[in-house]
Amino acid sequence: MKSPGCASRHIKCLIVNLFLGLIFLSGFYHAKNKSFLILKSHGELLIPSMPCRAKTNVMFLKTHKTASSTLLNVMFRFAERYNLTVALPAAHHVHLGYPKTFLAHFVEAFQAIGQNYNIMCNHLRFNPSEVQKVMAANTFYFSILRNPISLLESSYTYYKDTVPAFRLSKDVNEYLASPMKYYHPEDSKKNIYARNIMWFDFGYDNNAQDNKKYVQAVLKEIEQNFHLILIAEYFDESMILLKHVLCWDLDDVIYFKLNSRSQDTVQTLTLESKERIKVWCSLDWQLYLHFNQSFWRTIEETIGLKKLEKEVNHLRMRQKELMETCLSDQKAVEKDRIQNKALLPFQSGAANILGYNLRQDLDNRTLRTCQRMVMPELQYTSYLYAVQHPHKKRKPFGLSLPAFQEKKTQIPPPN
Numbered sequence: 001m002k003s004p005g006c007a008s009r010h011i012k013c014l015i016v017n018l019f020l021g022l023i024f025l026s027g028f029y030h031a032k033n034k035s036f037l038i039l040k041s042h043g044e045l046l047i048p049s050m051p052c053r054a055k056t057n058v059m060f061l062k063t064h065k066t067a068s069s070t071l072l073n074v075m076f077r078f079a080e081r082y083n084l085t086v087a088l089p090a091a092h093h094v095h096l097g098y099p100k101t102f103l104a105h106f107v108e109a110f111q112a113i114g115q116n117y118n119i120m121c122n123h124l125r126f127n128p129s130e131v132q133k134v135m136a137a138n139t140f141y142f143s144i145l146r147n148p149i150s151l152l153e154s155s156y157t158y159y160k161d162t163v164p165a166f167r168l169s170k171d172v173n174e175y176l177a178s179p180m181k182y183y184h185p186e187d188s189k190k191n192i193y194a195r196n197i198m199w200f201d202f203g204y205d206n207n208a209q210d211n212k213k214y215v216q217a218v219l220k221e222i223e224q225n226f227h228l229i230l231i232a233e234y235f236d237e238s239m240i241l242l243k244h245v246l247c248w249d250l251d252d253v254i255y256f257k258l259n260s261r262s263q264d265t266v267q268t269l270t271l272e273s274k275e276r277i278k279v280w281c282s283l284d285w286q287l288y289l290h291f292n293q294s295f296w297r298t299i300e301e302t303i304g305l306k307k308l309e310k311e312v313n314h315l316r317m318r319q320k321e322l323m324e325t326c327l328s329d330q331k332a333v334e335k336d337r338i339q340n341k342a343l344l345p346f347q348s349g350a351a352n353i354l355g356y357n358l359r360q361d362l363d364n365r366t367l368r369t370c371q372r373m374v375m376p377e378l379q380y381t382s383y384l385y386a387v388q389h390p391h392k393k394r395k396p397f398g399l400s401l402p403a404f405q406e407k408k409t410q411i412p413p414p415n
C-alpha cells in the first residue's frame with residue numbers, strides 16, 4: 001500500500017507533467033497556426049485542437065460545368081507537390097468511364113496498385129462501392145455544386161452540338177419554353193447534360209419523379225458519402241473551407257479560373273427561363289438549395305465568417321500576385337489569342353473557352369509553377385499519366401515531359 005506522502009508526490013508529479021505538456025502543446029500551436037479554436041462554454045475557454053496534418057487521401061467528385069476543372073487543377077498540383085498517386089483514366093481515356101457508372105477497373109493499373117491511390121478527381125459517375133475499392137478507407141470525399149440556372153445555360157452552350165435536345169432547339173430560351181418538345185426518351189442517354197446533370201453525376205436517375213421522400217433519401221445518402229460539398233458561386237470561400245478541412249496551405253488552393261467562356265458566347269436567360277429551370281431541373285435545384293445551406297452552416301461551425309473574410313482577402317491578394325508573375329495579359333484570353341497551342345483548352349459546342357499566355361521572361365522554376373496553374377484538364381491528365389505510367393502508350397493531348405518535371409516535396413510532419 002502507498003503512504004499518503006507518496007500519493008502527494010504523485011500528485012505533484014502529475015501537476016508538473018501536465019504543466020510541461022501544456023507548454024509543449026502551446027509550442028506546437030505557435031509554431032504554425034493551423035489549428036481550429038474550439039469555442040467552449042460561452043466563449044470563455046479557447047482550446048486549440050490537436051495539431052493537424054495535411055490530408056493526402058482525397059476523392060473529388062468532378063461534376064459538370066461547376067468550376068470543377070479549376071478544382072481538378074488544384075488537386076493535380078497538390079498531388080505533384082507531394083508525389084502522390086492519382087487514380088487516372090485507363091489507356092487512352094480522358095474520363096473514368098463517364099457516363100457509365102464508375103467501376104474500379106476504369107482506373108489505370110488498378111489490378112497492380114489496388115487501394116493505394118491518394119487522389120481521384122477525373123470525371124466519373126459516382127458509385128461508392130466501386131470507388132471504395134480504389135481509395136483508402138480514410139479518404140476524404142468532397143464535391144462541388146453550381147446554381148442549376150447558370151449551369152444549364154453553360155451546359156447548353158458547351159454541349160450545343162452533341163446533345164440532341166440542345167441541337168434541335170434554336171437557343172436556350174426556346175429549349176426551356178417547352179423542353180419536352182426537344183428532350184426525347186429515346187435519346188435519354190445522350191441528353192444527360194440537358195436535365196439534372198448534377199443528380200446524374202452523383203449516380204442517381206436524372207429523370208426520376210420529384211418525390212419528397214425520394215429526394216430526402218438521396219440528400220441523406222449524399223451527406224453520408226461526402227464529407228464536404230462546395231458551392232461554385234462562392235468559389236473563394238469554398239477554397240478557404242477546403243484548405244481548413246484538409247489542413248492544406250494557402251498556396252495549395254490558389255487557382256486561376258479555368259474552362260471559362262468569352263462573354264459573347266454566354267446567352268441571356270429570360271426571367272421565365274430562369275423560373276422554368278427550377279422546375280425542369282427540380283432535382284438539381286433541391287440538391288443545390290440543400291447543400292448551399294449546409295455549406296454556410298459548416299463555415300459558421302468551423303472557420304466563422306470573420307476569419308473567412310480575412311482569409312478570402314489573403315487568397316485574392318496571393319492570386320493577384322501570381323497572375324502578375326505568370327501572365328503576360330494579366331487575364332484569360334480568347335482561344336485565338338492563345339500563343340502556345342499546347343496550352344489551348346479543349347473547345348466544345350458554341351463556347352469560346354478561354355486560356356492563358358505566360359510571360360516570356362520567367363526563370364525555369366517560376367515557369368514550371370505557372371505552367372501548372374494554367375494547364376487545362378486534358379493536358380494535365382495526359383501529363384500525369386505519362387509520369388505515373390511511363391511504359392504505357394501516351395494519351396492524346398500529351399505535353400513534352402522534361403519541360404514540366406521538377407523535384408517533389410516530402411509531406412511535412414504534423415505541425
Ligand SMILES: Nc1ncnc2c1ncn2[C@@H]1O[C@H](COP(=O)(O)OS(=O)(=O)O)[C@@H](OP(=O)(O)O)[C@H]1O
Nearest residue numbers: 064065066067068069070154235257258259260261
Ligand atoms: N473559380 C471559379 N469560380 C466560378 N466559376 C468558375 C471558376 N472556374 C471555372 N468556373 C466556371 O465553371 C464552368 C466550367 O465548369 P467545369 O470546369 O466544371 O466544366 S466541365 O464539365 O469540366 O467541362 C465555366 O462556366 P461558364 O463560363 O458559365 O461556362 C467556368 O467559367
